[in-house]
Amino acid sequence: MNDIPPVDAVVDVTDVVCPVTFVKALVALEALKDGQVLEVKLNAGEPLQNVPKGLTDEGHRVIRTLENADGTYSLTVIKAGQPAGAPS
Numbered sequence: 001m002n003d004i005p006p007v008d009a010v011v012d013v014t015d016v017v018c019p020v021t022f023v024k025a026l027v028a029l030e031a032l033k034d035g036q037v038l039e040v041k042l043n044a045g046e047p048l049q050n051v052p053k054g055l056t057d058e059g060h061r062v063i064r065t066l067e068n069a070d071g072t073y074s075l076t077v078i079k080a081g082q083p084a085g086a087p088s
Helices: 020-030 046-057
Strands: 009-012 037-042 061-067 073-078
Touching (some): 009 020, 020 037, 020 046, 020 073, 037 046, 046 073
Parallel strands (some): 009 037
Antiparallel strands (some): 037 073, 061 073
16 A cells, blocks of 8 residues: 655756755745645755755655656655744
């Protein structure tokens, strides 16, 4: 059974380099409502190391990382209610 929720939006950051990859992913998440799901397509190397960590540090949940046939990766991220460390 597939426990991955349906994707609400997709952002492809394979055409930019760090730290712009993280910034574009964060901007795409800001356009979503809390609990919605974003798929981020990114390259191996720095983007794959930094984007998931940065999104997690911001309080979002990376629930899946898949390697695509073309050598890129797809992250599935659930938008958090508020940034980590934000006052309630």
